[in-house]
Each structure stands twice: as structure tokens, then as C-alpha cells.
Amino acid sequence: MVNFTKLNVVFRREYLERVRSRWFLIGTLLGPAFFFAIAILPALISLRQRPSTDLANVIVIDATGAGLGGRVSDALLKAFPQSPPPRVKVVSAGQLAGTEDSAVAAVVAHEAKGYLVLDTATLAGHSVRYAGRNATSINDVQAVMSSVKEQVLAKRLENEGLDAARVRRLTDAKLETRTEKIGDKGREKGSGVGNLVFGYIVAFLLYMMIALYGQNILRGVMEEKTTRVAEVVVSSVSTDTLLAGKVFGVGLVAVTQVLAWVGLSGAMMFYLGPILMERMGPGAGAAAGAAAAASRGLPMDSITGALPTPGASLMILGYFVLGFIFYAALFAAVGAMVSSQEDVQQASMPVMLMLISSVIFMQPVLLNPGSALSRTMSLIPFTAPIIMPLRMSLIAVPWYELTASLGGVALACIAAIWVSARIYRVGLLMYGKRPSFAELARWVRYAG
Amino acid sequence: MPDLAIDIRNVAKRYAEHVAVRNLSLAVPRGSVYGLLGPNGAGKTTTIRMILNIIVPDSGSISLFGQSHLSNGATDRIGYLPEERGLYKKMQVRRVLKFLAELKGVEGKEAERRVEYWLERFELKTPEKDWGASKIDELSRGMQQKVQFIGTLLHDPDLVILDEPFSGLDPINAQALKDTIVDLKTRGKTVIFSTHLMDNAERLCDSVCIIAHGDKVLDGDVAEVKAAHGSRVVALSVASESRARIAPVLADRALVARADDQNRYYEVELAPGADAQVLLHRVVESGAAIERFELVQPSLHQIFLERVGATGVEEGMSGHG
Numbered sequence: 001m002v003n004f005t006k007l008n009v010v011f012r013r014e015y016l017e018r019v020r021s022r023w024f025l026i027g028t029l030l031g032p033a034f035f036f037a038i039a040i041l042p043a044l045i046s047l048r049q050r051p052s053t054d055l056a057n058v059i060v061i062d063a064t065g066a067g068l069g070g071r072v073s074d075a076l077l078k079a080f081p082q083s084p085p086p087r088v089k090v091v092s093a094g095q096l097a098g099t100e101d102s103a104v105a106a107v108v109a110h111e112a113k114g115y116l117v118l119d120t121a122t123l124a125g126h127s128v129r130y131a132g133r134n135a136t137s138i139n140d141v142q143a144v145m146s147s148v149k150e151q152v153l154a155k156r157l158e159n160e161g162l163d164a165a166r167v168r169r170l171t172d173a174k175l176e177t178r179t180e181k182i183g184d185k186g187r188e189k190g191s192g193v194g195n196l197v198f199g200y201i202v203a204f205l206l207y208m209m210i211a212l213y214g215q216n217i218l219r220g221v222m223e224e225k226t227t228r229v230a231e232v233v234v235s236s237v238s239t240d241t242l243l244a245g246k247v248f249g250v251g252l253v254a255v256t257q258v259l260a261w262v263g264l265s266g267a268m269m270f271y272l273g274p275i276l277m278e279r280m281g282p283g284a285g286a287a288a289g290a291a292a293a294a295s296r297g298l299p300m301d302s303i304t305g306a307l308p309t310p311g312a313s314l315m316i317l318g319y320f321v322l323g324f325i326f327y328a329a330l331f332a333a334v335g336a337m338v339s340s341q342e343d344v345q346q347a348s349m350p351v352m353l354m355l356i357s358s359v360i361f362m363q364p365v366l367l368n369p370g371s372a373l374s375r376t377m378s379l380i381p382f383t384a385p386i387i388m389p390l391r392m393s394l395i396a397v398p399w400y401e402l403t404a405s406l407g408g409v410a411l412a413c414i415a416a417i418w419v420s421a422r423i424y425r426v427g428l429l430m431y432g433k434r435p436s437f438a439e440l441a442r443w444v445r446y447a448g
Numbered sequence: 449m450p451d452l453a454i455d456i457r458n459v460a461k462r463y464a465e466h467v468a469v470r471n472l473s474l475a476v477p478r479g480s481v482y483g484l485l486g487p488n489g490a491g492k493t494t495t496i497r498m499i500l501n502i503i504v505p506d507s508g509s510i511s512l513f514g515q516s517h518l519s520n521g522a523t524d525r526i527g528y529l530p531e532e533r534g535l536y537k538k539m540q541v542r543r544v545l546k547f548l549a550e551l552k553g554v555e556g557k558e559a560e561r562r563v564e565y566w567l568e569r570f571e572l573k574t575p576e577k578d579w580g581a582s583k584i585d586e587l588s589r590g591m592q593q594k595v596q597f598i599g600t601l602l603h604d605p606d607l608v609i610l611d612e613p614f615s616g617l618d619p620i621n622a623q624a625l626k627d628t629i630v631d632l633k634t635r636g637k638t639v640i641f642s643t644h645l646m647d648n649a650e651r652l653c654d655s656v657c658i659i660a661h662g663d664k665v666l667d668g669d670v671a672e673v674k675a676a677h678g679s680r681v682v683a684l685s686v687a688s689e690s691r692a693r694i695a696p697v698l699a700d701r702a703l704v705a706r707a708d709d710q711n712r713y714y715e716v717e718l719a720p721g722a723d724a725q726v727l728l729h730r731v732v733e734s735g736a737a738i739e740r741f742e743l744v745q746p747s748l749h750q751i752f753l754e755r756v757g758a759t760g761v762e763e764g765m766s767g768h769g
Contacts, residue, residue: 009550017539228534232599235500235528236551429502442464 006237007245014220014249019256028257032264055143056083058132059103059115062090064123068155072118075147087112093119107132116144122152196366199393202316205258206386207359210324213254214331214355217246218348221335221424230428239425247328254324315402316389322409323385326416327355333420336427343434358383362390369394379405381412419444452514453478453607453638454499459508461494468494469505470662476640476655478513481633483653483670484642485748487756491662492642493531496611500528512607524553527605531612531642533596537585541572541595544584545602552603559602566598570624593621597628608632610641614648626652646749656748660756674745681750682724683742685713690736697730713740717754 018024056076062069073086091099096117103115114132122128128148134140154167224230233242330351338347361383365374369391378388378397384405391397426443427435435443454476461469469491476482484492497503499510501523510517517523535544542563549559567573567580572594579587587595593616600608610629614622629639629652643649649656650670657667666673686694698707698714703722708715718724728741746754 005553006551009547013543013547017536017543021538223536226534227537228530228532229536231502231530231532232528232535232548232596233551234502235523235526235530236548238501429497 002241002244003237007241007248010237010242010245011249011252014246015252018216018250018253024253024257028260028264031257031261032268035261035265036268054080054083054113055134055140056080056086057113058086058130058144059106059112060086060088061096061099061103061115061117062088063093063096063117063119065090065092065120066123066155068118068123068151071151071155072116072148075151076144079143079147104131116148118148122148123155125152125156128152195393199390200362200366202393203362203386203390206316206320206323206389207355207362209254209258209320210327210385211352211355213250213324214327214351215348216253217250217328218331218335218344220246220250221332221428222338222341222344225336225428225431226339234428239428240421243329243332243421243424246332247325250328251321251324312392315392315406318406319385319389319409322406322413326382326385326409326413327351329413329416329420333423333427336424337440338434339431347434354382358386361387365390366394375401379408381408384409451478452476453480453512454640455511455514456495456499457509457511459495459498459505459510461491461498461503461505467662469498472508472659472662472664474657474664474667476638478638479633479636480638480654481629481652482638482640483649483656484640484659485644485646485649485656485752486642486659486665487644489661490659492659493611495659496528496609496640496642499609500526521553524603525606527552527600527603527608529596529600529608529610529613531615533593533616535584535592535595535599538583540580541567541582541584541587542580545580545595545599548599549602552605554603562602562604563598566602570594570598572598590618590621593617594624597625601628601632605637607638607640610639612643613641614643614645646747646752650748658752658755665755666751670748673751674748677746677751677754680718680754681744681746682716682718682727683713683740683744684716684727684731685738685740686731687737687739690734693734693736694731697727697734700730703727703730715744715750 056073056079058076060069060073060076062072067090069088069090073088076086077083089099089103096119100115100117103112106112107114112132113134114130117129117131128145130141130144150171154164154171157167157171158164224233331348334344334348334351338344358377361373361377364371365377365387368374374387374391377383378391378401388397388402388405392402422444423440452475454474456472456474459469459472460467472491472495474495484495486492494503498505499512499517501517512522512525515522539547542560545563545566546556546559549562550556554562563580564573567578572579572591579591584592584595600610608629610625613625617625629641632639641652653670655667655669656673658665668676684694698704698716701719703719703726704716705719705722706717708717716727718727724743731738731741
């Protein structure tokens, strides 16, 4: 039985005590700075670094006997004008092994970033080898390889009798890539990458808020229990009302914090964006908007275009509310179960595992939001609150899947509240060792 | 039917391993100070929690001032001080108190006014220092106890339930609590407190109920209870050289249920059905030089011993219950 006057009293205390606390203020102020640091700084750094990249600082070992090395060298220098120029070593097939050894020594001595081996197989269009310190960086290798490919193609065209100048003109095609998403209603504003970033931010924010504030509830319940204030409180208000007030109060703290973050970030973007734009050049303005997008040089409207429709926003809010209630109820039950800080880690493990499992699957879902795995994860009630909003911002999810998923989460929510309220009622005034599963089951049975 | 603050009828509470309260009926007259006595594990705290609707009884009914304790706002008339005390450590004293008052249905502004009154009354707010603005964990233990009392009384409850209120109190706060109990009674409030300290109960209570192992052993007006047990105990003292003469008399189980050698005198409990006059006669017959023969009113402690047994008392003394 929930008494609404008392619910309001509990709710106000839970909300105000948290919002008034120093940690909330610090978290709220530092949040955007933190996001800025982890998300936008790398983008800015990569922007700053791009002109000074030294990708052409390689040794080109040319065993083709057709002068391909020289052409590749020229092309690399043209692509990376500020880099130290490549050194070309024209060798015969027999000298290859020895030259490679000395190239390795040069890379080790930091005289070059790596070396490129061009041989007859390269000319035949089969293979090319690159070895170097940055060989694991896909972007670096791709950048080098695109120059190599271009020259191999040009050389092969010339070998077929085309005029060198014409070949150069034909192969010099710098394509600027613009992507556009197509949904059920046809063309949509914004690019796929923008959606990716937005979906990732939303899913991560959902996870973070549920994890942080779920555990916050756990600590709050445990505090009431260990300080023994719980008994006074439950003599005035039913445990159901207390639990509900707690979940709503803390939930609203989370919402308040997110809104404050959005507001602050918006203000930062508004005031700092133009400054960044000026200092970094036009490409960097987007950096203030969203980091990953900025690093790919996306224009601003791809971000705004990724913002969800009002309907989708409502759905995301729905997932947050239900997901939060689900996990908050479970965390509250864990808080009522334990009597000491040492027990918390172990007792909260099952709940944490459920929550973390949604994060583990974020990457595969990002890469392939339509796969069977993604569909399954967005239907399982304890991963759905995070995975479904992620999928929704990537692709158009059919309505029946949305209904099933949201319905499942709602049912799971009711089940979690039912079980947790019982554990909470009994556990809050039980001290001593942590209950076993058999004892927990008994609590749930007896609490009726 | 007398005006009852609490009327408990046939209440029982069983747990998986044990029976906390077997079949308890209690009647607490309105305006009285009522002692709930019993050893550790007797079921006192369980009974109190059932009155407060923290625990739901398996069977039986509980009425507060003639209404079911489940009826709307019924438990708001109770002020409760649990045995294990504690408050929100990081919260400001004023806000904790206001919160507790509002939980009992006192409206915000009125709650604030009362908080100020009580802070001043308990000297937590003086012209030099206002502890109301401090956080709970900045207060000394004694001051925290005061705050907890205030929290119990802020909503001007008609019924105050104190579970082992004297345990852990410093002498000054113990005195303040005693004064408060007396003050509440003069204002027509009902006070129930549980204790295993019979001295406190004997001094403060109008009525008592002794429970042990989840059962009621006895209850009633303290004076009546004592009178009912009065004629059963004799203080007997003889000249030391004639102590041996009365030994056979005291060993007669038909006459003497228990003879407790107090060094300077024997505390003799008569066997059921035995007459004090017969005992006197036998002692005179034995030729012992009698120095004292007195029918005494037993203390609650003795009544407790008699009715609950030594084992119960040992348990009771080993902890709080």
C-alpha cells in the first residue's frame, strides 16, 4: 500500500539530499568537462596531428625493375607534403633480403616509420608488403596503400599503352564521401555515422546512469539499514512507499543530472564551438559537436540530423524509466540483503552482470544492428533498456519488435518490483550474515 | 470496558525456525505507563513491531484507540523509539527532524515550528550554538540521543513506544527520559516501554506485562500484581547459632518452595497452598531464636524470577531483549 503524501515526503528527501550534496554538484559540473576530455580531446588531437603526419617517412624497396618505387615515392610525398620524404632503394630480387634487414634496422633506429616492399607480384596486382611501427594502425596502412594502389593502377594502365598524362588525370580522383541514411520513410536527414555516434552516446549514457544511480540506491538502502534509521522510518511509512519514493527520487536525480549535462554541453558548444572553429579551421568546428564524428570530418548537420524524432525520444525515455526502475529495485533489494560493505560486492554481482552484459554486446550491435544477436539482445528484458535504444538510433526497428521488447521490460519491471519489495521488507530489519538463496526465497514467500 | 490505548487479541507470529509470539493478548489502558518486561528473545520487540505494523502478525488483531492499527493514520499517533537507534548521518539535524515529523503527517511549516521548540527545550539550540544546522555525525552521542527523542515526540503522539529506552543512555539523558515519560503521562499520553531492568519498571510503570518465550506470563496493575504475589514471600531471620535448627523446616518442600539465603536473612517463598502461619509455627517449634518474620511484598524482580524462572532471567540479563 502506497500512501502518496508520505511517498512525496520520502521522494523529496531522497531527491533534495542528493541534489544538495557536494558530489552531485561536482559531478554535474565536471561531467561535460569529462566527456569533453574523453570524447573531444582525442578528436582535437587527431585534427592537430593530421597536417604533421609523417606517413611518407618510409623506405620504399623497389624490386620491380620498372621504376614503380619512384612513382610511389612521389605519390606519398604529394599525399603527405609535410612528411620527411620517402627513400627509394631500387634492388634486384636477390638483394631483397639484405635490403630488408637494413630497412628493419633503420626502423628500429627511428630513422623511418616503416618500409614498403614492391616486387613483381605488386606490379602484377597481387600483393604488396608493408612493415613498420604503425603496421597495426589500419588508418595509416590504408592511407599508404591508397597511394600504392593508385600508382600500381597507373603503371598498369601505362603498360597497356595509355598516355602517362591521361592516366594521371584519370586516376587523380579525390572523392569526398558523403553518406545518407535511408529509413522506412525514405531518405532521412543525417548520415549513418552521425547515428552511430548518437546511438553510442545514448546507450552509454543509459548504462552509466543506471549503473551509477542504481548503486547509489544500494548505498542509500544500506546506509538506512546499518545506521538503524530504517526502523524509525518504516514505523511511519510502509516499505513499499519507502522503496517507491527512493526509486523515483533517485531516478529524478539522474534525469536532473543528464539534463544539466545536456544544458552545459549545449552552452559549451555554443560558446566554445566558434572559438574552436576559428582556431582549428573549418573542419574542426564539428569537433565541439561530437567527437568521433568530428574526427571523421563530418559536418554539423549530420549530428543534428541524427537526433531522434519526438516519438523515438519518448521511447528512449520509456526505456530509461523502465530500465532504471528494474535495476533500481534489484539494487535496493541487494542493499537490504547485506549488512556490511564487504558483502556488497558479492551480493550485487548478479545484478551487475546483467547490466554489464548489455555493455559487452554494444560493439557487435553497433556493427550489425540487424543481426539475430542484436534482435535477441534487444528483446531480453535486462539488456533491452540499453541495446534497444542503440538499435533504434541505427536502424528502423519494426513496431512488433519494439512492442515485444518494451512489453517484456515492463513485465520484468513488475516482477523485479514484486520480488525486491519483499526482500526489502524483510531484509531491512535483518542483521547478521548475508542470506543464502534458499533464505531469500523464504523471505519472498513469507513477506506477503 | 476501560478506555484502551492498545488492545491486542490472540496475536501470533511464527518464523521458520521459531515462534516469536505464541498467542498474546494485551490491554494497555489509555493514559498509563506500561512496562513490557521479559528476557532476551521473549518477543517484546516483535510485539512492538507488530503494533507499529512493521511486522504483520500471522493471526490475531491489534487495535489502537479502538480502531484497527491498519486503519488510515492509526500508526501516525504513535511515537516510536527503537532499541537500535540511528539517524541519517550526513543529514542536517533540522532536516532529519522535519523529515521524521512530516512522515508522521505533520505539515511542513508546523513541523519546522515544532523542531525549533524542541531544539530549544533539549538545549540543542542555545544563544551560543545552534546544533540544528549541524550534520548528525557532527554531534556527540548524547546529543544524537536527544535528537532521536525529539524525533519520537515531534508529532505529539498519543502513544509513545520506547524499546529498551534506557540502554546505552548516559545518566543525564536517562534522567531527561524519565522526566519526559512522567511529563507525557501527566499530559494524558500513554507510554509503553520494554525493558529487562525490573528496577526501572517498578519505579515508572502503572501496569506491566511479563512475557517469556513468546507467551504472556502475567499482566496487570503493578500494585495488584505485587499484592497477588505478596503473601507468598517471607523474610525470615534467626540468631546465627540457631540457623541449623530451622534447616529441616526450610527443606520441607510441602511448606517451602524456595529458601534464598541472603546471609542476613532468608527470603522464603512458600510452597503452593502453604500458609505463612504454619511456617511461623514450625519455626517457633524448632526452638530457633527468631529475629525477624515478615510477610514482604516481592519486588518485580522476584516475581519475574518466580514466574519466568532463573534460566529466563539469565538470558534476560545477558543482553537486551
